[in-house]
Amino acid sequence: MSAATQGRTPALTGPQKCAVICMALGPQVASRLLKRLAPDEVQQVSYAITTMPSVPQEVVDAVVTEFRSQSKAADSLTRGGMQVAHRLLNEAFGEAKAKVILEQVPASGNETLRRLQRAAPEALAAAMRTEHPQVVAVVLAHLDPVAAGALLGALAPELAADAVFRMASLDRVDPALLAVIESSLGDRVGVTLAATTEALNGPKVAAAMLNSSVKAVELRVLEGVTERDSAVADSIRAKMFTFEDLLRIDNKGIQRILRDVDSRELATALKGASPELRQHVKSNMSGRAAEALDEEIELLGAVRVSDVEAAHARVIEVVRSLEESNEIVMPARGGAGGGNDFVT
Template identity: 35%
Template sequence: MPAMLTGPQKAALVLIQMGKAAASRVMSQMDEHEIDQVTTEITRLRTVDDETLKEVFGEFQRLSAGGLIVEGGYGYAQKLLEETLGKEKAAEVLDRLASRIQVQPFEFLRNADARQVVSLLTGEHPQTIALVLAHLRPEHASAIMAGLAPETRTIVAHRIALMDGASPDVVNLVAEQLKRKATNLLTSREMTAVGGIEPLVEIINKADAATEKMILEGLHEQDADLADQIRQMMFVFADITLLEDRAIQMVLRGVETMTLATALKGAEDAVRDKILRNMSERARENLVDEIDMLGPVRISMVEEARSQVVQVIRGLEESGEIMISRDGEDEYVA
């Protein structure tokens, strides 16, 4: 199975294969944010399997027999930036990205399939699993968490929330031990300050509705106060009533009518009213008709639809387009 690459990773892969001259011309058309993203990924790339290369390049396949990238890394990124921006500006970019592009102990798991990582972590102590997940991207850690046994998932979630940090020596030792087990995975990554409630909330926020429910219910049985604290930091479907009307209108533009109709089945009146009053009369009538036409709907389908709506809301908050006012937070005065 080819590695799952992000957009910036694919762009970095293509630029490296193009060569510095052509890549420099392409990068000269990018904005500063795009250059930062691609540069970070170029410094991290070392080797990519043949199947991944074929998938990324598609009709433009011009691959070596081994299918491996033999360039990349910090030096290649530096030369490419110097050709694109000049030495002075290149140095500024690299300085700005210094903390992001340093070699990290768990980077070798970054592009691994979640099922591979679950297999790798099978039999490991829950504290070790928690340490690993706390270092990974939230969406990646969430997929891995979903593959753990329910009882392990609860213990690991609890340990992530209570983790204050980790000694670099311990992190490196765990990474080396896992790397020896993972002979089919590539590269490495480090992070010294990990764990705590916020990383766990991010992981849960990226999970599907069923996994989110199981994690929170399991945590509640083990540590009710901690579970309540985590719930307060999360945005759930019922919290739609906390959004301003302008934010609701932005959310509605990113949700399909069928999904919204399914999500509103059995919803509290306050939630339903909040959404309906932020729609045009025609859109409101269409939505109400859609809800009525659905008839009985499985709870799992309703939860999935609500999860999709919440993901849209969380995405808008992460991008800074809307602000969510949670209980206990200070409000702003104009």
């Protein structure tokens, strides 16, 4: 075993070493091992597998040697990831139980991304003030739309527009680039970015982020992107969704959305909405629920446009989540509005 390998192997936790063994053994043999573990141990090993996309062969050899076994892996890298974890668990416990276990396993990189998303937008903006716009684009692409929208509003207008323009051109982020960005931002922000080779739909990510921004930021950024390349701006607008676009969702979809939206949130979001949209929503509620909604809207009185827009953003988040899970069919379209005036 090389000195480098000796230095790396002790850094692995017990569950990680077990994960390496499972990945090296393959589903059929590894399933026998998993069956002998306690439920909490299975979950720990499953999490380790999902967070280890690849393991160098020298590390596999070191771990296998430690367990007095032989590595049968033919490739230079033993592959992990969610698919491998699912295959191993399915072999050991069956499809139903495997699904339950994996649902309890945090998705790869979620914790580090949550740390990034919890950081104050102003702090992130300050840390990226001197960064290249491409770096800012990658960071924005790795935040959820709400956090990205907040960060976008804290950036200088020129940097924000440039970053969104570059984000719209992203289709995949090299893990090596993420490592460089992590090194650059780590000391100042105290977070890491999760490496991923998953494909990115740049315009769609940019559209979701702008939908979660206040309207003034959305319009300003789109104007800046248009100045750089009108075709890119159009590709973003084509994937954007505004609150009024609920009119284009069918009755079944509206009914599904209403199950996940708080009544007060809905009332706030409908302040100032078109009569057609209000009717579309109410026509998918019981008569009593529709009356209660009208009363709640009336009782709200004057509401800041910024509060209405925030409610719109939260409803849109619900819509996008349901679209991602294929529970509704959602059209994509852009729109306007906004400010700190009041809707009465």
